[in-house]
Amino acid sequence: MPSTVEKLSPSRVKLTIEIPFADLKPHLDKAYREISSQVTIPGFRKGKVPPAVIDRRFGRGAVLQDAINDALPDAYGQAVSDNDLTPLDQPEIEMTKLEDNDLVEFTAEVDVRPDFEVPAAADLTAEVPPLTTSDADVDExxxxxRQRFATRSDVERAASEGDVVTIDLEARVDGELVEGGAAEGVTYTIGTGGMLDGLDEAVTGLSAGESADFSSELVGGPAQGQTADVHVTVTKVQTEELPEVDDEFAQLVSEFDTVEEMRADLADAAVRIARLEQLNAARDAVVADLAAKTDFELPEGLVASEIENRKQQISDQLARAGYTVERYLEESEDETAENQEEFWAQVEENARTSLKAQIILDKLAETSEVPIEQSDLTEMLFRRAQASGTSPEQEMQHMMEHNHTAEWMGEVRRNKVLTEIVKGAHVTDTNGEVVDVAAIRTDGTLADAAPAEPTADAQAADDQAVEAPTTDGDDTASE
Structure with a gap:
């Protein structure tokens, strides 16, 4: 099928594609067969209605439209292949000519990957925080x-700070119970905060069976931000006793016989976690440098769509957590934005960088013909399952049912390419020391991470995989 391409911009083209009727005929025959099998016309058996009768009854135009719709995907795909294009989005199709028994012509405008040169990995630089760990990490x-293995005992006295109380709550606004404003059997440790302002003061001094009333601003749900009248009843008061940190405790919570051995293992785990955090920071910095040093124009329509998707994802996530952007910025220790405007500006910039990096990595994956092994897919399914609390089998089923195979395989390829780029870049910490990035494997874990059974909580180090950038990232969680 003949086609021509017109460059509208460095990242957008218009294809003009012709479908001769000789190529359209199989699709016409298929359209007639399908219509014939679905209609009932006196004098003809189903499936045996002649094309001429169908034309008279339903019109030749309807049949042509079905045939053209059926032929378009293959014709468009062939034109993309013939002209060596890499589409980045769905095309905008317009029929421009229809001459019955001669040819069909249509145009397809689409954003495509522009031509660009990628800098060598050795030309990329990144600066990350130095590797720091302390005894405080192990103590924490x-x-x-200790909290996990604490024992609780019921007491018949008034509750005080440090006690664990079981409470029932009701929150009302203007006398009406708010949606989701009632809860029973809630366990709360007095003095820890984080539930409702004023709760600590209200339950302190109460014994089991006693109640108190207080006012508090609701931090989640439909009535978020409103001041509610809260009625709290204490149903149980307990003391909590933490186990002593001795050899017996070490044997209970780990595979080690002594506290010294357990602490040493936890210290090793803390170092691995710190190294992975440093490698994550290196990955992000290298990606940013790669995007900055690769010169090409991003399709604005694609950028706008990506920014809108990210904003919607973040807004939905914050809403589910009962947060506004203002409250998130106030309480987040990792967020650097000072206000909403700066926060959303960062989201837009991150979206552009991530989208640009994805396009670059996809090109590198294609030109270097990065192989995908079965083990790569298996590793990805295991990590997705671990992150979402499902099983690898469920993730595989989801991938097949929602046709994510190509998308997820592309993610694996990008991750493998990015790993090699990071290894080739010049990465230093803020003290000027060279960071050893060779320890990262292609699946994002450390090459020297213990592959055996988790010891104490050492396995936590391997839970923080370094992933390639994707266009469906979660800004509030990772940026």
Whole structure:
């Protein structure tokens, strides 16, 4: 099928494609067969209605339209291949000529990957925070394990700070129970905060069976931001006793016989986690440098769509968590934006960088013919399952049912290419020390990470994989 291409911009083209009727005939025959099998016309059996009768009854134009719609995808795909194009989005199709028994002509405008040169990995630089760990990291992890194995005992006295109380709550605005404003059997440790302002003061001094009322601003749900009248009833008061950190505790929570061995293993895990965090920072910095040093024009329509998708994802995520952007910025320790405008500006910039990096990595994956092994796909399914709390089998089923195979394989290829780029870049920390990025494997874990059973909580180090940028990233979680 003949086709010509007109360059509208460095990243957008218009294809003009002709379909001769000789190529359209199989699709016409198919359209007639399908219509014949679906209609009932006196004097003819189903499936045996002649084309001429169908033309008289339904019109030749309707049949032509079905045939053309059926032929378009293959004709468009062939034109893309013939002209060596890489579309980045769905085309805008317009029929420009229809001459019955002669030819069909249509145009397809589409954003395509522009031509560009990619800098060598050795020309890329990145600066990351230095590798830091401390005994406090180990102490914090041990404290979490102590909490996990704490014992609680019921007491018949008024609750005080540090006690664990079981409470029932009701929140009303203007006397009406708010949606989702009632809860029973909630466990809360007095003094930890994070639930409702004023709750600590209200339950302190209450014994089991006693109630109190207080006012508090709701931080989630449909009534978020409104001041509610809260009625709280204490149903149980308990003390919590944490286990002593001794050899017996080490044997209970880990595979080690002594506290010293357990602490050493946790210290190793802390180092691996810190190294992975540093490698994540290196990855992001290298991607930013790669995008900055690769000169080409992004299709504005594609950029606008990507920015809108990201904004919607972030807004939905914050809403589900009961956050506004303002509250998120106030409470997040990692967010650098000072206000909403700066936050959304960063989201837009991150979207552009991620989209540009994806286009670059896709090109590199194609030109270097990066292979995908079965083990690569298996590793990705396991990591997706771990992140979403599902099984690899469920992730595989989801991939097949939603036709994500090509998309996910592309993600694997980008990740493998990016890993090699990061290894070739010049990465230093802010102290001027060269960072060893050779330890990262293509699946994003550390090459020297322990592959055996998790020891203490050392496996946490391998849970932080370095991933290639995608266009469906979560800004609030990772940026």
């Amino acid at each position: 992890r041990i404290e979490v394990m």
